[in-house]
Amino acid sequence: MSQTILQLQNIEKSFDGTPVLRGISLDAAAGEFITLLGSSGCGKTTTLRIIAGLECPDAGRVLLEGRDVTDTPPNKRDVNTVFQNYALFPHMTVAANIEYSLKLRRRPKEEIARAVAQALELVQLTGYENRMPGQLSGGQKQRVAIARAVVNRPRVLLLDEPLGALDLQLRRQMQLELKALQQQLGITFIYITHDQEEALTMSDRIAVMRDGQFVQIGTPAQVYDDPLTSFVARFVGSANILQGTVVAAEGGLVTARVAGCPVCARAGQTEFRPGQPIALALRSEQVDFAPEGSGIPAVVKEKSFAGGMLRIALELPDGSRLVASRHGIDQSLAPGQKLCVRWAPEAAVPVEVDD
């Protein structure tokens, strides 16, 4: 792996006695795209503000290129931020906003002009130099905020839900553009979002956050396919969590009894003893329907169509719920209908229950 740019070491922070960050650690490599994923109030923004220097941690250190910057003011850190509300200076033109940081550094005039033109080209806003922020659309403001933050070529760029205020179509487009921009510039991105799809699309690594802690840090594939806990499984993969009891474990597979029926799951590295309670994460698209007598019997409770997927809510014999999903509109299922469900053994993952 390439060299480490940013290190967070056991950061703790409380506001008015309420702990917001409970000892988080993270290493970010040069040019890496790391997403902090979590619901609102989990401490994502506070983490970002601590990296930027806008907030001081109560404990722990922040290292930038190996140098301790925990007590360094924000203006002396080689880190820039794209704020959630863009925070463009309303009294300055687009060009003045972008060149702000260069002017503070007293760069020569020609260099500033070149850098501004380049930054505007990068975000496809050439020709907007003399507009005021008030005359721009949300998407354009977003681009100016990005141009302003990257014009200085910081080592790390922090982005606080930068696409939160944009509509879905523009969001998708900007996601791709941002990712391309990041690869082009080779800057380390620390990106905040509460949208798991966005995180999975863009990131090299995802840090799933909950209650001021990182629950799991890993590549999108790791977090999606091998969730460590039930929270990660639900939040990232919208997975079902099934409770059961271990029957046997051998050859990388574990057999468990769920809702009175024997089922199989991937065991991974974990040791399982018979009789031990187990929780299995199972994503809805991995639930298969089977002929009667070959899986867990279930009753269709309701059907709904959303986002190109048909979601089928099922009830298992022990009263627990299971959601299955299918592409397109499947007409053949009706509420009250009895069927059986099963899945490929490797589809179910044992997780630690944390929610």
Place this chain on the structure above:
Amino acid sequence: MPNRKNTRRTPLTSRWMWLTLVPLYLFTLVLVLGPLVYMLVLSFETRADMWGVIPQFTLANYQNIFQPVYLNTFVQSLKLALLCTGLILLIGYPFGYFMARLSPRGKKFMTAALMIPFWTNSLIRLYGWIIVLRSGGTLDKVLMALHLTQRPLKLLYTYPAVVVGMVYALLQFMILAVYSSAEKMDWSLVEAARDLGASPAQAFFTVTLKLTMPGLLSGVILTFIPSMGLFFIADILGGNKVVLVGSLIQDQLLQAHNWPFAAALSVVLMLLTSLMIGLYKRVTHTTRLEGLL
């Protein structure tokens, strides 16, 4: 038209509703515009020998202003107004700025603390300053008790006393104007400036000061204009030593009974202040004075 009923009920579009505005227009015409026109006309008329005016056109009243003694009064007034406005700016801007950064409770408390003294008549509060500033008054007693001074300072009826009175009387306008500007400011802009490499001072001068400029300028207008005309402060705290345009007008009207000259002085004063407001509009591109909602 489904909206018809609603449209008809809208007060201002109703046929006879304009009648309710008549008192307002009458009030403005009779009590605001009328006296102004009367004053303008008066300033071009001739003073009668004993009492009143003769309706005879003259420019003498305006020429009169250019006599050194009167011109000097204008200069003195301008100087005092500038000094007071400067002092008020130095005290009021930081005051309003920090007030905007208080908690909601703190803001309420400070607003109340600023407003409550104004429930008392301003003349009575001025007499309070006499008690503080007079020879052997409160200030002298405190300073002498602390052994900072040996004998009374005799501050009352001096120029500094007038300045203190003016600053005291007008400070709240600056504070509230700056406060209302700073209160609306998006503080994340300051964080953005810091993030982009600005020191606290650089962030203040490039962002905060620029964005609170409308409040600052309106505070300047709101203090500079009255300080040109607050004659009673100069009279009460300055004795006869400090003569301002305001006191000159009052003297000409009530003592010398030279109404046309008093009117001409008033017209010039009004022109000066209108000029200031015009400048303000030019600079800020607004017609609204911040802090006067």
